[in-house]
Structures are given as C-alpha cells and as structure tokens.
Amino acid sequence: MLLSASTLLAGCATKLAQPITGYTCCNLRPDYGWVSSTNMLGGPIVPAGEPATLDTVKRDTYFFGTIGGDYISMRDDAARSKEDALRWVRQIVVPTDPKVALASWSPEVQKAVYSAKVIIGMTRPQVLMSLSYPSRNDTKDLNANTWRYWTIQEDEPVDVLFGADGTVSGFSGKPSAVRTVEFRR
Template structure:
C-alpha cells in the first residue's frame, strides 16, 4: 500500500477514536434520575444504601473526562458518572446520553399523572415508554442491552437484584418481571 494511502487510513482511524481529553464540554440537564454516593454515579444506577437521587432535569455542566468517566458539575459540586458497563459507547456519546440539551421538565409535564409520579419516585409502571423508563431509572447498561429497541430491558437495582422491563409492540411497558422484594422497590402501582 502506498504511503499516502496509509496516511489516509491512519487519519480516518484516528478520527474515530477521540481521546478523552478531546471530548466536548457542554451544559445541559440530566436526562434521568441519577443515583449517587455524593461524588460518583455508575451507569448501573444501583439503588444501594446511602445513595441519593439527583433528579431528572437537574442542570449540569460536563466539565471533562477521565478514564471511563464523565466529570460533571451539579449545583456547584463535582460529580463523576462512571461508564462502567456501557464501554462500547464512546465517552462523548455516553455524556450525551446522560446530559441532554433540552430540559426534560416540559416533556414530563405532558405525561399522565401516574407516569409523572413514577418518574419522580424513580420507579417503573405499566404503560411507560422507553424514554419514560429511562427518565425514571436511567438508561439500561449497553453490555446487557445492546439495542434500546429490544422487547426486554435487563436492569438492576443492586448487583444481585435484577428486574426485566418488558415492552409491548407499541413500545410501552407491558410488565416488570422480578422477585417480590425487588418488585416492591422498583414498581409503582
């Protein structure tokens, strides 16, 4: 292969892999309820003891990137969102998944009261769309859910408590499958 072709291929490959330090910083809003220990939130979004929820729609600023993490500023404090289980998504795309440009509050206000309440409580209920489920409990991790349009999303409230959100053909929650204890923690009636 001639050297000029190798240079073109190298340039194209380099354009695909953007280093963390070159990812964009921007301001926006949390797309989803995010569970944090105060300085760290994982894309698994576990509801472990001692974690609090930063509500969907909270204004945030993406300030930088580290190894498998997005640094954000929330209410004047620093926070990291860990890309722990969705590493097939580059950090820029991962940041844009969790920090959106449009405040979700206006959209949430148009949802039925039952859906609004479930989102506020960080719970899932029948009839929710995929977007509404994400707003309530976060995006499913891509290592277990490579396609967001799949019929079933595998989710966890802890490392040992899985629940499955099953969608109907119209893309709405048909059922939530899990053990009774986890169901009490995740499902809004």
C-alpha cells in the same frame, strides 16, 4: 509525599476543550458521588432536569463536573474508547430540559417518574426518564422487549417488559427487587 501524589494524580486529568453542559436526561443514582453506566437502582436520586456541566476527563472514560451545583463524577463502565464514553455522557447530559416533556405526561406518570419508578403502560422515553438507561452489558438494544436493571437490594435484576405496542407490560424478577422499580398506586 502526599502533596506529590496528589499533584501527580491531578496531572492525569485534563480539562475538556468545550465543557459538556445541559441537563440530566433522567433520574440518576449516584453511589458516593459517582454516576455509573451500570446504573444500580436504589439509594439517593438526582432528579431529571438538573443543570449539569462536565469540564474534566481522566483516562478517557471518567468525567467530572457539577450536577445541580454538586460535584459529581461519571464513568462509563462499558466504554471501549473516549468516543464511547462521550456518547454515553451525551445521553445523560442533554441540551433540552426534560422537565418540559415530563410536564406533558399524565399526572400518574409524572408521580412515577418523580419517584423513580415505573407503571404499566409507560413508554420507553418515560422509563428512561424514570430509571435512566439500563446497563449496555445487559440491554444491548433499547428497542428490545426487555430492559434489565440491577438493584442495590440483594444485587438482584429486574426486567422491565415491553409489549408489542412499545409500552411497559410487566416486570420480572425477585419480588423485593420488583418493588424497587414498580410504582404502587
């Protein structure tokens, strides 16, 4: 019976005609081998710039493959279609290694990104590389002045606030949650 169930389950997944290959856009937070568009902060980090190959899809929103040589599963919790999910996956797996951009940033910003944290004055692309994309359910527009992230600690939100110049001006949230995001110098 177990063999039949696993054979049936395997039949639901299909190989992509063209694998999605590239690099991780940003630091990712897998939860038991899953990277989710919900993007809960806390726990282990898969660093930006890891080689990635996604070659299998299931139910149009679940993608499977390897990142940095480890098997990984990815899901877009907000996707309404396969096209939505593919758009998200292509934001996460990018064709150009982001470490090239990272190397051009100040040493302080580099330290923050390597720590998956944020400092006042970081740009939106720097925050994206450090924390990844905020959940689309809470941050509908990446040009907004506030990006909301959720932390594993106490399931609390942290808002990253952007000033008129487009750089991080501060944080809002419970102090223990803000500590999850803010890089302390």
